[in-house]
Amino acid sequence: MSEPTLTLSGITKTYNQGTPGEVRVLQGVDLTVNAGEVVALVAPSGAGKSTLLQIAGLLDTPDAGAVQMLGQDMTGKGDRTRTNVRRNDVGFIYQFHHLLPEFSALENITLPQLANGVSESVAVTRAMDLLGKVGVGDRAHHRPAALSGGEQQRVAFCRAMANEPRLLLADEPTGNLDPGTSDQVFGALMDLVSGTGLSALIATHNMELAARMDRVVRLEAGALVAASEEETTDG
Template sequence: MNDVVLRLNGVEKIYNKGLSNEVHVLRGVDLTLKVGEMVALVAPSGAGKSTLLHIAGLLDTPDAGDVSVGGEVLSGRSDRRRTNARRRDVGFVYQFHHLLPEFTALENIAVPQMANGVAKPVAEARGVELLGRVGVAQRAGHRPAALSGGEQQRVAFCRALANTPRVILADEPTGNLDPATADQVFDALMELVRDTGLSALVATHNMELAARMDRVVKLEDGVLVDA
């Protein structure tokens, strides 16, 4: 049985390609993420970790190399094929929660499921379950403006997991929170990932949080190395 959920092989990304100000952001990046594994991605600001996450999550395409999710090579596939794979297999968490302000916490989790054809009662039941796992079930009926920063990010975690993806990609998920709240919110993310058997690639500047994951990799001069 193949236990690799995400694989990047020789991934390259060049901005302003062919111009005098060409920037080679990724230079043959190799990465393997196994089922149930949490990997921290560390790099200075501007080093390309967001670019790497966007390529890994099929939001962007590499200039060279392959990206595989669940054993399927998706580089070079049609936009529709990649979009379907992304909606099915990948969940995203960002530094800012990006919750829809007009919807309640529960609706923010239910709507992505309903967009994938899940019936409303089933989607809401899934939302209630996830909110309960991160300790904010009592806030299900509140809109984002009525939630604290930590609560908003917990709801964003639940939304990312709503469609039961294979892998979670998180870009500085606690970067907008104070240290105490960040620690609590990260605990919630780790518990969600562990309980559901998902995999996670988490970009972070917080080395204490990075050390709590299974493995730490560092992006240096466009190449990924073990930290």
């Protein structure tokens, strides 16, 4: 069996540490995401899911605990090592698309590849392939302002996949969309992930979407708890 893509062990995070107003956001979180597994992270607002995703994606560091990425212990690693791992192995998707407004959909997906040393022809071919897979290939040369919300988020998915990451982290990726569009866009995301061997940790409030993933974990009061039967069963 291949090694887990992501392992979080005893992750603790406190803000305003040592002050009367300190807030313990995460309390000894343990989580493993295996290769090819899509895990739903459900949590009430303010429970710490965004903080957990930032720590998992090496954008933040825990006060205690360890983060292993593809078998490599990232605890105490320097900024250069963490940046290289993020650039090569991790893709991020947020609730808002954060596309570069002055560039087309195609350019938003090719630019990360060019920055990673990929030739322009290869980058353009991959970008067009990704856009085609999520059904917006005909919108490749439109800037974000000319795209609908659902189209913008599909392009953001493609950008996150541009450098063929091993781990995808998504924070409420359809939370800014109406229910019908959310369902369609989430389906596009699952189509992108399917068959790639990519691992994903996707935070969502939408329990119908969560039930379509391989496994559901719930974050409450800073700790992971067992998901209910309703959360782990579609329908």
